[in-house]
Amino acid sequence: xxxxxxxxxxxxxxxxxxxxxxxxxxxxxxxxxxxxxxxxxxxxxxxxxxxxxxxxxxxxxxxxxxxxxxxxxxxxxxxxxxxxxxxxxxxxxxxxxxxxxxxxxxxxx
Numbered sequence: 001x002x003x004x005x006x007x008x009x010x011x012x013x014x015x016x017x018x019x020x021x022x023x024x025x026x027x028x029x030x031x032x033x034x035x036x037x038x039x040x041x042x043x044x045x046x047x048x049x050x051x052x053x054x055x056x057x058x059x060x061x062x063x064x065x066x067x068x069x070x071x072x073x074x075x076x077x078x079x080x081x082x083x084x085x086x087x088x089x090x091x092x093x094x095x096x097x098x099x100x101x102x103x104x105x106x107x108x109x
Contacts, residue, residue: 008044012072015048018081019055019105021064028069035071043072049079052109053102059109 012031017024031045051065052058068074085106088094095103 007042009042010040010044012043012045012070013048014045016050016079017047017055017061018050018053018102019058019061019109021055021057021060024061024064024069028064028071032071045070045072045074047074047076049077050081051076051079052085052106053081053098054105055102056105057109058106 014024014027035043047065051061055061065076081101084094084098084101085103088098088103
C-alpha cells in the first residue's frame with residue numbers, strides 16, 4: 001500500500017456499495033473519466049466496506065473488486081455487513097440477524 005502522506009496526491013473514497021455492481025461500475029467509470037480529464041499518477045482508491053447485502057448483486061461486486069475495477073491501485077476495507085456475512089459462515093446462528101440486514105439478497109446473489 002502506498003504511503004498516504006507522501007505518495008498519494010488524490011484519493012477516491014467509496015463506501016456502502018451494498019450489492020450494487022451497476023453503481024460500482026459507474027463509479028469506476030467516473031474515476032477513469034476524472035483521470036482522463038485531470039491526469040494524476042499518484043492516486044489511490046479506497047473502498048470502505050459494506051460490499052454485500054441489500055442490493056441484488058453482491059457476488060458481482062466481490063468479483064469486480066477481486067480484479068480491481070479502478071484505474072488506480074486500491075485498498076479494500078471491511079465493513080460491518082461484510083463482517084456479519086463472515087460471522088454467518090462460521091456461526092449459522094447469526095443468520096436471522098444477518099437476513100434482517102440484507103443477507104437474503106446476498107444469498108440469492
